[in-house]
Amino acid sequence: MTPSPRPVTSVEDVYHTVEGAGLPVRRAFPTTRRMQHDPFLLLDHFGPVSWAPGEASGVPDHPHRGFETVTYILEGAMEHRDSAGGGAVLRPGDVQWMTAGAGIVHAEMPEADFKRRGGVLHGFQLWVNLPATHKMAPPRYQDIAADRIPAATSADGRVTARVIAGEALGARARIDTHTPIGYVHFTLRPGASIDHPVAPEQNTFVYVFKGEIRAGADAVTVGTTRLALFGGGTAVRLAVPETASGPAELILLSGTPIGEPVARYGPFVMNTHQEIRQAVADYQAGRMGRIRHGSTAQ
Ligand code: MN
Numbered sequence: 001m002t003p004s005p006r007p008v009t010s011v012e013d014v015y016h017t018v019e020g021a022g023l024p025v026r027r028a029f030p031t032t033r034r035m036q037h038d039p040f041l042l043l044d045h046f047g048p049v050s051w052a053p054g055e056a057s058g059v060p061d062h063p064h065r066g067f068e069t070v071t072y073i074l075e076g077a078m079e080h081r082d083s084a085g086g087g088a089v090l091r092p093g094d095v096q097w098m099t100a101g102a103g104i105v106h107a108e109m110p111e112a113d114f115k116r117r118g119g120v121l122h123g124f125q126l127w128v129n130l131p132a133t134h135k136m137a138p139p140r141y142q143d144i145a146a147d148r149i150p151a152a153t154s155a156d157g158r159v160t161a162r163v164i165a166g167e168a169l170g171a172r173a174r175i176d177t178h179t180p181i182g183y184v185h186f187t188l189r190p191g192a193s194i195d196h197p198v199a200p201e202q203n204t205f206v207y208v209f210k211g212e213i214r215a216g217a218d219a220v221t222v223g224t225t226r227l228a229l230f231g232g233g234t235a236v237r238l239a240v241p242e243t244a245s246g247p248a249e250l251i252l253l254s255g256t257p258i259g260e261p262v263a264r265y266g267p268f269v270m271n272t273h274q275e276i277r278q279a280v281a282d283y284q285a286g287r288m289g290r291i292r293h294g295s296t297a298q
Helices: 112-117 273-284
Strands: 010-013 016-020 025-027 040-051 059-064 067-075 078-082 087-090 095-099 104-110 118-128 140-144 151-153 158-167 181-188 193-197 202-210 214-217 221-223 226-230 235-239 248-253 263-267 268-270
Touching: 010 221, 040 067, 040 202, 040 248, 087 095, 087 140, 095 158, 104 112, 112 118, 118 235, 118 248, 158 248, 181 193, 202 221, 202 235, 221 226, 235 248, 263 273, 268 273
Parallel strands: none
Antiparallel strands: 010 226, 016 025, 025 040, 040 118, 059 104, 067 095, 067 118, 078 087, 078 104, 095 140, 151 158, 158 181, 181 248, 193 235, 202 226, 202 248, 214 221, 214 235, 263 268
């Protein structure tokens, strides 16, 4: 079947904000105009920020319930610690897909050595909603090291895909998702063009973080730190002109809408306000646990 490329319906700016204890982020959404791109609840592009020695900051202990947080590091090193006793250091190319489910308390901070030396931190955090049937599931982690993330290159060598979720260029992700999700990091060299299949029922968007692309059926220009949303069709067309001065990089997200009511309050995303009140009460009563900061903590 010939793919029908989706049109770009909007190209949006992101806004600057600060997360946690002082981590600068570009937030693509939620915005006052758009609370979600069902099933995606939030996209933060953090950095690239160049920290002086000892200055790096992050997001100290905080809870989550009812959805998943997905962290993808491009530069620098972050350390994750949580109330279930889990911990991991994320380095460039690593992905952590955390299902908060019924509730967890975690801290997302610069790794100690990285903080001491200083350097560039750059990456993404995406929030993926869970359907009502999975919101109270036990917490789960999928930590995938950079060298275990499937990658593929097009026959002409101009398109490379790192497949975090779903499929691209014949490579299939290792990460398992509760609802159908695609999350692909594309690198497009000058002259590159690809029609990436996305099922017609899925919502999809791209966020460009390096260079400039032409997107969609009408080859709309999308520059660095811009979000482009797509209308109906069976493929997302992405290209970089032969005359471009260098490669472009972007993340493409696609997902089947959950279509349920969304009640959100800070780090909790449920279906009803009553469930939010319960989440706050459970957190305040310590029922999501606490982090034990031992001798290796900063
Ligand atoms: Mn968090």
